[in-house]
Amino acid sequence: TVKDGQRVFDLRSQAGQSDLGRGGRTGTWGYNGALLGPTLRATRGERVVVNITNGLGEDTTVHWHGMHLPARMDGGPHQPIRPGATFSPQWRIDQPAATLWYHPHPHESTERQVYRGLAGMFLIDDPATDVKSLPHEYGVDDVPVIVQDKEFDGDGQFDENGRFGSDIGILGDTLLVNGTPNPYLEVTTELVRLRLLNGSTSRLFNFALSDGRPFTLVGTDGGLLDRPYQVTHLPLSMGERAEVLVAMRPGERVVLRSDPPMPDGDFAERRFHGGGDRFDVLELRAAGTLRPSAEVPATLVDTPRLDPATAAEKRSMTFTSRKINDRKMAHDRVDAVITRDTTEVWTVRNGHSTPHSFHIHDVQFQVLGRTDGGPVPPQLSGWKDTVFLPPHEGYTVIMRFTDFADPSTPYMFHCHVLRHEDEGMMGQFVVV
Ligand code: C2O
Ligand code: CU
Ligand code: CU
Numbered sequence: 001t002v003k004d005g006q007r008v009f010d011l012r013s014q015a016g017q018s019d020l021g022r023g024g025r026t027g028t029w030g031y032n033g034a035l036l037g038p039t040l041r042a043t044r045g046e047r048v049v050v051n052i053t054n055g056l057g058e059d060t061t062v063h064w065h066g067m068h069l070p071a072r073m074d075g076g077p078h079q080p081i082r083p084g085a086t087f088s089p090q091w092r093i094d095q096p097a098a099t100l101w102y103h104p105h106p107h108e109s110t111e112r113q114v115y116r117g118l119a120g121m122f123l124i125d126d127p128a129t130d131v132k133s134l135p136h137e138y139g140v141d142d143v144p145v146i147v148q149d150k151e152f153d154g155d156g157q158f159d160e161n162g163r164f165g166s167d168i169g170i171l172g173d174t175l176l177v178n179g180t181p182n183p184y185l186e187v188t189t190e191l192v193r194l195r196l197l198n199g200s201t202s203r204l205f206n207f208a209l210s211d212g213r214p215f216t217l218v219g220t221d222g223g224l225l226d227r228p229y230q231v232t233h234l235p236l237s238m239g240e241r242a243e244v245l246v247a248m249r250p251g252e253r254v255v256l257r258s259d260p261p262m263p264d265g266d267f268a269e270r271r272f273h274g275g276g277d278r279f280d281v282l283e284l285r286a287a288g289t290l291r292p293s294a295e296v297p298a299t300l301v302d303t304p305r306l307d308p309a310t311a312a313e314k315r316s317m318t319f320t321s322r323k324i325n326d327r328k329m330a331h332d333r334v335d336a337v338i339t340r341d342t343t344e345v346w347t348v349r350n351g352h353s354t355p356h357s358f359h360i361h362d363v364q365f366q367v368l369g370r371t372d373g374g375p376v377p378p379q380l381s382g383w384k385d386t387v388f389l390p391p392h393e394g395y396t397v398i399m400r401f402t403d404f405a406d407p408s409t410p411y412m413f414h415c416h417v418l419r420h421e422d423e424g425m426m427g428q429f430v431v432v
Contacts, residue, residue: 222383
């Protein structure tokens with residue numbers, strides 16, 4: 001609803017029960033329902049307010065992953081919502097059209113709360129950075145696809161223990177798409193746009209189509225790319241998003257699947273970190289006749305490139321065990337003080353052999369290069385807020401910190417393997 005020129009959303013985090021095909025009711029958590037939450041949507045320039053009521057028996061927060069907003073509204077560990085309390089963050093949307101998401105971020109309980117089902121999408125519209133001819137009809141040819149893995153115990157409840165021998169947290173053998181087991185999508189148009197979110201707590205995906213046909217990558221975390229890319233595989237780590245277009249022929253069926261994300265990994269990576277796992281994700285079932293879709297344009301949006309020569313500061317962050325630069329998260333320690341309206345270049349690197357990722361709040365970054373000198377793939381060519389750090393590898397990224405300064409409220413950067421984050425692989429920065 002829109003009230004006094006503000007777009008108002010109401011979210012209530014609560015416990016419930018879901019039928020996930022495990023012979024009964026699985027205890028799950030959701031916003032305004034038993035599992036996941038509504039898709040929120042707002043347009044650039046709008047003021048939004050979200051009234052969040054905590055209907056759980058423990059503290060929670062709601063973090064706007066990918067959103068550019070003041071630190072006090074960010075929903076990180078510094079904005080806990082006590083049981084029964086309501087928190088109403090508000091801010092003005094000011095960033096390109098993008099597929100963002102929201103999820104809890106309470107100190108040391110993020111993995112468990114996300115795993116139980118607290119997550120939803122937040123779509124940003126912006127005519128200036130969108131392409132009108134791309135599929136746009138929500139739920140028809142423009143479809144959110146939240147992919148999450150779950151492990152069930154013998155009673156059909158979520159098993160939260162984590163795989164034996166695994167160093168990365170819970171890995172499930174069952175996939176849910178938008179909270180649904182064995183999902184399919186009825187496609188009624190020649191082109192369907194899937195807004196993919198890896199909403200898993202620690203599983204990597206490597207999306208492909210069952211017959212190996214190429215599909216079109218048009219967007220990543222922070223918005224649309226400069227141009228479309230034809231790809232046959234799309235790796236997506238925890239918290240990352242991608243927008244892809246799949247071309248369908250009348251009456252056919254094709255399965256979006258996930259191939260092994262680390263096929264060349266060592267035994268531990270393949271067996272204990274899910275690197276060798278494959279899944280069927282979502283079956284696409286085309287109707288007998290399909291509504292024509294517009295051609296995909298040869299160029300999409302014109303993204304200004306940040307220039308490393310303008311960087312005011314260079315920093316290096318190395319991720320090992322549960323630490324960043326040998327330090328675990330500490331509430332009373334600020335790891336980086338950043339001057340507003342400056343650009344910084346960070347080298348983010350995985351210093352050992354367990355998979356990690358780098359995610360930063362408030363800003364979107366651009367990838368300048370790989371630490372091993374290799375090429376930057378299409379899925380890292382646009383605005384990003386999260387990037388996978390393969391064992392012993394990393395990236396140089398550039399980002400600009402604008403608009404919001406608050407010396408007393410930190411933002412977070414961390415590994416998005418949520419167990420790692422909970423166990424201390426997180427740092428804090430303030431913009432002053
Ligand atoms: Cu998606 Cu700090 O989180
Ligand atoms: Cu975030
Ligand atoms: Cu990690």
